[in-house]
Amino acid sequence: MAKAPKPRVKAPKKAEKGDVVTIKTTISHRMESGQRKGKDGKKIPKRIINKFEALFNGKEIMSANLFTSISANPYIDFDMLVTEAGEFEFKWYDDNGDVYTKKSKMKLG
Amino acid sequence: MTQVTDKSKLSRRDVLKVAGVGTVAALGAATLAGNANATPADVDAYFKKVKAAGAKASKVTVDGPEIAENGNTVPVEISVDAPQTEKEYVKTIFVAADGNPSPEVITFNLTPASGSARVKFRVRLATTQKVRAVAMMNDGRTFTGEKEIKVTIGGCGG
16 A cells, blocks of 8 residues: 555534434545455455444444445444534554544534 | 276267356366455355344344445445443344455444444445345344445455
């Protein structure tokens, strides 16, 4: 991979209590499926983001287990019920052991 | 495998048998080469493995394009017509596709904090196939839904 995977998140900065907000996330990643062959005819080893986690104030909102059928630059979009102000934490787990994290704050109002 | 030793006694039936074995062998080789795709039976086996088999076909909507020109990235949205409360909520959504090299696509683990049982993601589709989802409630009830997506250019080549 040419560049280090870069996570991007679109989460609200402000929301009313009781709202259901949508959070959109993506990370730049090849999601190498292990099916493709390189120029030398050898298979390119599998390397994907295998797990995604979304937390709010340390509590899990949702998580996902990703498999090879997920597109490159995996995009995940989901909802959250707003109960309090706090901080989002998003985590992507790479097959090579790396974990990429992104945080974002949200106020009530 | 049928062994034909005496060629003079070779009947038409034997020839066909051998031809059949040859085809099976060729298919086996294709599997080794990684070109074979999953079948609806593989998806059933996968759902059975995760204890989500025999789900009732209701409540789950799989939404995606009718025709995807490029199978590399096909947006799919899954929503479950169920409340997402502390008492009753969708715990897991299993997604599988029956024409990709492996049936598993993605598994979502939701919580009551999700607010709604709706997720969206992008999938690679090797060929025209059905994307199937099973939603499992916190009490173990399961519901399923599916959508066939036509693919013009496959997304798993290389």
